[in-house]
Amino acid sequence: MSKKSLRNKLDSLFRNDYGYLLAALVKRIKDIELAEDVLQDAIVKAHLIWPEQGTPQYPKSWLYKTAYNKAIDLLRREQNFKHKSELINQHLISEMGSEKADNVVINDDRLQLIFTCCHPALRDSSQIALILNTVCGLTTEQVAEAFLTKPPTMAQRLVRAKRKIKSSGIPFNIPAAEDLPKRLSQVLTVIYLIYNQGYYNHQTADLMDLNFTEEAFYLAKTLNQLMPKQAELLGLLALMSFHQSRFKARSQCDKTFVTLKNQDRSLWDKGLIKSANDYFQQAIGLKALGPLQIQAAISGVHSQAANWDDTDWSQITLLYEKLLVYQPTDTVKINLAVAKCYSGNPELAWQLLLDIKKKNLEHYLPYYLAQAEVAKHRSDDNTAFNCFSLAMALSKNVREQRYIKEQIDLLM
Amino acid sequence: MQYLLMIYSAEDAGPQPGTDEFMQMIGEYQKFTEQTQNDGVFIGGEALDSITTATTVKVRNGNQEITDGPFAETKEALGGYYLLDCSDLDQAIAYAAKIPTAAYGRIEIRPVMNFD
Known part of the structure; x- marks a missing residue:
């Protein structure tokens, strides 16, 4: 494999697994900033070493171990100046054996990371920025662009939020049963805001920023995989899929956007409409109605109409x-x-x-x-x-x- | 982790001294304190006297300046506090929500800084 194609492969690996690896590291070292630093180091190291020595058999394990060992190393060095940290001793005892294997089991802790990012003790704008930066692995510059802020301002906002998580003891876990509905609803709101950020892109000449709609789908699908059978989450997936099915028809004209009324409905993505309907049926079957399911239903009524005049407006009014x-x-x-x-x-x-x-x-x-x-x-x-x-x-x-x-x- | 739970309310809000509701609230506070003690999270906690008893001290260029009352005009005053040892912020929030004054005032939670 040429160096260039290896590099591309590396980039896509990092892109896909960044949030996964970061969440696993945060879970164990309980510090987002430190986890980011050591993961970044490991990625840089991989860029240097892999093209020369070949890709390891288990690249994800390699990255994880390299990052983790570096974190332990840094924490140990810090220990010289501070009390013996219980945290580190626990790590050394429990990890030394397993870390020698080439292929380590890396738990999927992204769900915990998602809930941590959307903790109500953080302000809403920080929550969205954090989730894009950590779980989705977008750079500070990319997040700043989405918020129309300067990168240094965004960097400061992100650092402040990460430090608050650490110093105020925001836990890295799935909320207790009594808090879960409210906390999950906040997570879904954040995901839908990210989707809308992409769908109603007001900032550039592009009608839609596909990156953000993709990130929103990635988050929602990950959540659905880790936390199945949540009616409103399925409602959100249905809603986003209905919207997405019209993307091509909506952007047919390259000068403006095509309204629902004037869209060529044969361009609607039948596959996406089908999966939207599937999600919706699953959601309704759980018998826990909520606002996202109702919005999906409204979008679904449009999808059923063969043309604009066929739209069942009385149904939509009721919804x-x-x-x-x-x-x-x-x-x-x-x-x-x-x-x-x-x-x-x-x-x-x-x-x-x-x-x-x-x-x-x-x-x-x-x-x-x-x-x-x-x-x-x-x-x-x-x-x-x-x-x-x-x-x-x-x-x-x-x-x-x-x-x-x-x-x-x-x-x- | 240690958290300071600061209890703020307007002094004319909530049950007023001398009423049955006030006595009932005192009972709820006692129950809350006992619960934190039984749970092993209680480090300290006291009610503070009214804001009219407050004195503010500052030292500028070596000169001590003493003023009557709080420096800033605020409607809500600190009326008491709990210092609790909790596992994380969620646990501290759960306790804060059970403080009787939370129903009409507000509780500010601050982690105690760790110099380790």
């Missing part, structure tokens, strides 16, 4: 009403209003939109798009024009701006 019980947010109210409009009630829809406190929504683009859409159905082109203009001023994505421009042109 949004149900969702409102779980999530009494302005976003859900806006969607409910639009659904009512499409099911033949534009006057009622307009009233619903007016009832939402506008104060919170002054900078909320979807609100103006919804108002414009409903105004069009009420044949109030002037209002529609004004609302599209307000939305235009708020949009940061080139494709979105083109879409709004088209809508404005249609009114002229």
